[in-house]
Amino acid sequence: MESWEIELVGKVRELARGPWSERAAKYDREGAFPRENVDELQALKVPAMALSPENGGLGISIEAQMRVMEEVAYGDGSTAVALNMHALVAGFLESMPPFPRRNQVIEDMGKNGALICGPGSIPSGGLDNRQAGFRFEDDGDFVIGHGKAGFASMSEGAKYALIGGAIDRGEGNPRDIVLSVPELDTPGFKLMHNWDAMGLRGTASHDVVVENMRLPKSEVLVIPEAMMRVVLEAQAQVVNVQSQMRARGALGILAIWLGLAQHAFDFTVEYVKERHGYLAGPTTGGAGANAGYRADAAWAQFGIGNMEHWLETGRIVLYECIRRLETPFDNPQAFTRHLVRTVYHLRRMSEEVSQGAMKVCGAHAYVKNRPLERIYRDMVGGNVMAWKTDELMHSLGLSALGRDITFVGPAGT
Numbered sequence: 001m002e003s004w005e006i007e008l009v010g011k012v013r014e015l016a017r018g019p020w021s022e023r024a025a026k027y028d029r030e031g032a033f034p035r036e037n038v039d040e041l042q043a044l045k046v047p048a049m050a051l052s053p054e055n056g057g058l059g060i061s062i063e064a065q066m067r068v069m070e071e072v073a074y075g076d077g078s079t080a081v082a083l084n085m086h087a088l089v090a091g092f093l094e095s096m097p098p099f100p101r102r103n104q105v106i107e108d109m110g111k112n113g114a115l116i117c118g119p120g121s122i123p124s125g126g127l128d129n130r131q132a133g134f135r136f137e138d139d140g141d142f143v144i145g146h147g148k149a150g151f152a153s154m155s156e157g158a159k160y161a162l163i164g165g166a167i168d169r170g171e172g173n174p175r176d177i178v179l180s181v182p183e184l185d186t187p188g189f190k191l192m193h194n195w196d197a198m199g200l201r202g203t204a205s206h207d208v209v210v211e212n213m214r215l216p217k218s219e220v221l222v223i224p225e226a227m228m229r230v231v232l233e234a235q236a237q238v239v240n241v242q243s244q245m246r247a248r249g250a251l252g253i254l255a256i257w258l259g260l261a262q263h264a265f266d267f268t269v270e271y272v273k274e275r276h277g278y279l280a281g282p283t284t285g286g287a288g289a290n291a292g293y294r295a296d297a298a299w300a301q302f303g304i305g306n307m308e309h310w311l312e313t314g315r316i317v318l319y320e321c322i323r324r325l326e327t328p329f330d331n332p333q334a335f336t337r338h339l340v341r342t343v344y345h346l347r348r349m350s351e352e353v354s355q356g357a358m359k360v361c362g363a364h365a366y367v368k369n370r371p372l373e374r375i376y377r378d379m380v381g382g383n384v385m386a387w388k389t390d391e392l393m394h395s396l397g398l399s400a401l402g403r404d405i406t407f408v409g410p411a412g413t
Contacts, residue, residue, distance in 0.1 A: 005064035008044065012068050015040055016075025021371070024076040027202040028374045031195070033156040034202045037079040041072070042113045050087035051094055056110020062248060063322050066255040073259025077378035078202030080256045085153035085203075088249035089118035089162050095246070096179065101219040105160055105181045116181070117158040119208040123150035124195065134165030134210055136178045143167065143178055143220055145188065145213035155191055156204035159183055163210065166225065177228045180220040188213030199377030239332055244325045247339055250409065254318050254346040257382045261311050261353040264375050268307065268357045271365060271372075272300050294360070303360040307353050314349035317342055336407050337399040343407075344392040347382075351389065354379040385409065 001009070020037050027034045041047060049065050051057030060068075065087075073080035090109055093116070096102055108114040122132045134147035147165060155161070160181050167176040182189055192207040272294040294300045321342040329335040354376055358366065365372040386409045395405040 001061060001064045001067070005060060005067075008046070008058075008060075009064060009067045009071060011044055012041075012046065013071045013074075016071045016073075020072075020075030020079065024078075025368075025371065025374060027076065027078060029368075031201040033204040034076055034079045034082070035157065037076060038082065038115075038157045041079075041083060042115075045113065047083065047086050047090075047113060047115060048110060050090035051106065051110050055094060055106050062245065062251070062325060063319065065248065066251055066318070066322060069252045069255035070259040070262070073256040074263045076202070077256060077260050077375070077381070078200050080259065081200055081203045081205075081381075082154040082157065084249065084252040084256060085117055086115050086158070087252060089116045091246075091248060092118075093162060093181065097221065099221045101181055102221065108159070114159040115154055115157050116160040116162060117152040117154040117204075118162040119149035119152035119155075120164075121149060121151040123148055123207040124197070124205070125207070126150070134163055136165050136167045138167050138176075139214070141217055142214050143180075143217060143222070145178075145180065145210045145215065148207060148209045150207040151205045152191070152208050153203045153205040155184070155206050155208070156193075161189070161208060163208075163213075167222070175225045177223045177225050178220055179223070180215055182213065182215060186213060186215075197381070199374070199379075199381040237332060239328050239330070239335060241326060241328060244328070244335060247325065250339065250343065250407075251318070251322065253382070253385070254343065257346055257350040257379065258311075258314055258318060260375055260379045260382070261314065261350060264353055264357040264372060264379065265304075265307050265311050267365075267370075267372050267375070268304060268360050271361050271370075272297075272304070275361070275364065300360050303356050307356040307360070310349040310352040310356075314346050317345045333399065333404055336405055337396070340392055340395050340399070340405065340407055343387055343409075344389065344396060347387060347389055347392065350379055350382050354383065 015037070023034065023036060026032070045058060046068060048056060049058045049060040049068065053059035069080055069084060072083055093102060094106055105114070105116070109116065122129050126132055132147075132149055134145055134149065137144040137146075145163060145165060152161060160183055163180045163182060165178050167178060169175060184191060188211050190209045190211070192209060194207055195201075195203065195205045197205070275294040277291045291297075321338065324338060329338065357372060358376055361372060367373060395407070399405045
């Protein structure tokens with residue numbers, strides 16, 4: 001990393017391990033969006049790391065971007081998830097073909113620090129993806145949007161939302177794909193303010209409902225579905241540094257897991273040095289009579305050793321993957337296999353460290369006046385994401401047998 005990148009990571013680290021750690025419990029308890037944290041990130045122009053320098057971005061290296069995400073997550077997982085959603089959607093928008101509205105929004109993000117969200121999942125109260133998503137009607141010089149989707153992380157801090165859907169041209173006629181970037185105060189756009197999860201409670205991952213949202217065609221991109229499919233299939237066969245960098249969104253999620261895991265580990269190490277005995281008051285014999293500091297118990301040392309192994313190998317695997325992005329892989333399948341292997345290892349790390357911290361620390365860490373309880377819930381939020389451990393392992397087996405695999409998840413395909 002360059003000196004200015006190291007300095008930026010250091011500034012974020014000071015915030016994350018100072019005021020953010022102090023605020024995190026309040027945001028979590030109230031399920032509130034961490035606006036103060038986001039404002040401080042904007043003051044450092046951190047959200048602009050998603051854009052290229054010609055569009056007002058920082059020109060930051062991918063390693064530095066992941067170091068920033070790791071530090072943000074150490075301080076507050078919700079802030080990190082919201083930031084990564086902005087970076088993911090902003091990066092996708094920048095990669096789209098130029099059209100006036102896209103250009104205007106990117107300029108606003110680069111010059112003024114505007115933020116963006118992207119509702120793209122089943123609403124949090126739903127179960128069937130066939131009943132989710134957006135559709136558009138053709139109305140002369142306008143398109144009219146309808147529908148519902150969820151997990152619009154960063155929505156309370158965002159000025160814009162990326163909304164995609166299709167225009168049904170009738171039986172036997174190909175559909176058109178519509179990509180729009182409305183402001184959240186556009187008539188017909190409604191943010192439901194209904195995010196209420198076990199962990200990552202401050203991400204503002206609310207549902208978005210669109211009803212009769214009328215947008216000029218001059219402000220949207222309309223592409224025949226067949227053409228879109230051809231473009232995506234062609235992109236999937238391209239192997240170069242630029243195409244590999246599209247993995248930034250997925251790797252950002254892994255960096256969040258790593259930052260949370262580091263915080264859980266640090267807490268555990270300090271906690272066991274202070275935790276003494278089991279029963280209240282002096283004991284005269286029996287269970288717990290000779291129990292001293294937990295740091296001296298072999299079973300706790302074994303547990304911490306396992307956590308340390310997964311944490312440090314996870315860091316090695318993640319940043320080795322990042323370094324590999326600078327060199328084109330031999331083919332798309334080699335790149336996909338490498339990415340799946342990385343996600344699998346970091347997911348296993350998150351599982352082992354979150355469970356290990358709870359096992360080692362025990363009941364007195366499982367209370368709301370200590371941060372591990374919140375960190376654990378935030379880490380479990382990563383464990384329940386669309387990437388399933390068994391499915392990732394299956395993909396690696398298929399790939400080793402020479403069969404094609406696809407990587408699908410919350411950061412794209």
